[in-house]
Amino acid sequence: MSKARKIIEEVLSEGRNFLLESEAKMVIADYGIPVTKFEIATNEDEAVEAANRIGYPVVMKILSPDIIHKSDVGGVKLNLKNDQEVRQAFKEIIENVRKFKSDADIRGVTVQEMAPEPVAEVIVGMTKDPQFGPAIMFGLGGIFVEVLKDVSFRIAPLTAYDAREMIQEIKGYPVLTGIRGRPPADIDTLVNIILNVSKLVMEIEEIDQLDLNPIFAYSKGAKTVDARIILSKPEE
Ligand SMILES: Nc1ncnc2c1ncn2[C@@H]1O[C@H](COP(=O)(O)OP(=O)(O)OP(=O)(O)O)[C@@H](O)[C@H]1O
Numbered sequence: 711m712s713k714a715r716k717i718i719e720e721v722l723s724e725g726r727n728f729l730l731e732s733e734a735k736m737v738i739a740d741y742g743i744p745v746t747k748f749e750i751a752t753n754e755d756e757a758v759e760a761a762n763r764i765g766y767p768v769v770m771k772i773l774s775p776d777i778i779h780k781s782d783v784g785g786v787k788l789n790l791k792n793d794q795e796v797r798q799a800f801k802e803i804i805e806n807v808r809k810f811k812s813d814a815d816i817r818g819v820t821v822q823e824m825a826p827e828p829v830a831e832v833i834v835g836m837t838k839d840p841q842f843g844p845a846i847m848f849g850l851g852g853i854f855v856e857v858l859k860d861v862s863f864r865i866a867p868l869t870a871y872d873a874r875e876m877i878q879e880i881k882g883y884p885v886l887t888g889i890r891g892r893p894p895a896d897i898d899t900l901v902n903i904i905l906n907v908s909k910l911v912m913e914i915e916e917i918d919q920l921d922l923n924p925i926f927a928y929s930k931g932a933k934t935v936d937a938r939i940i941l942s943k944p945e946e
């Protein structure tokens with residue numbers, strides 16, 4: 711059984727239909743999709759040790775099945791530069807989450823490498839079309855998706871040709887080829903991410919929705935910064 715499938719089975723056996731960020735990142739990493747390095751810590755000391763292994767600066771985020779929007783509840787701390795900031799952040803995150811939901815099931819925090827500023831932020835998503843099956847979406851992050859709805863869609867399984875077309879046909883494509891002195895993004899890496907998402911959702915049919923948002927795109931490589939995966943309910 712693949713690592714990805716094993717994680718999905720464990721989540722379902724727990725009676726959950728959505729993956730924690732750490733689980734979602736392990737699933738996509740198993741399909742060759744680049745993610746931010748991370749470790750799980752359940753107390754301050756573990757967080758400090760993890761931060762030192764990963765290297766400063768780090769990001770810390772709440773790890774709880776009761777928290778869907780981590781930053782909304784004060785569950786995300788960026789750019790932590792030393793052990794003391796990590797200890798402080800750990801206390802604050804737990805306190806913020808407890809304030810939001812006193813009986814929240816807190817599994818710990820993820821300590822992550824702080825991904826450097828990207829050339830562009832992109833999103834790769836998947837929703838299931840009742841008639842055609844998995845529909846893969848590509849777009850630029852932030853206002854491009856939320857306000858301008860500048861996205862492209864294809865039904866999986868995709869070829870490399872399809873994936874490249876999806877990227878090229880969004881209106882914001884020039885943002886990825888380098889405008890106003892900005893370096894171009896690594897389009898080949900983005901093509902591969904889209905292809906691997908297609909492969910993942912074709913092979914693991916239990917995945918009902920997937921959202922890699924944001925993916926930081928660089929002139930060489932890319933990093934998935936946040937990932938959400940929702941499974942179809944067993945009774946469906
Ligand atoms: N490892 C990281 N490196 C760099 N920046 C990060 C990292 N993790 C998160 N961020 C930044 O913090 C933002 C919020 O993080 P994240 O998306 O994980 O939280 P969230 O609660 O899911 O937010 P939202 O609900 O708005 O998507 C990201 O959009 C990104 O800009």
Ligand SMILES: [Mg+2]
Pocket residue numbers: 923924936937
């Ligand atoms: Mg997010």
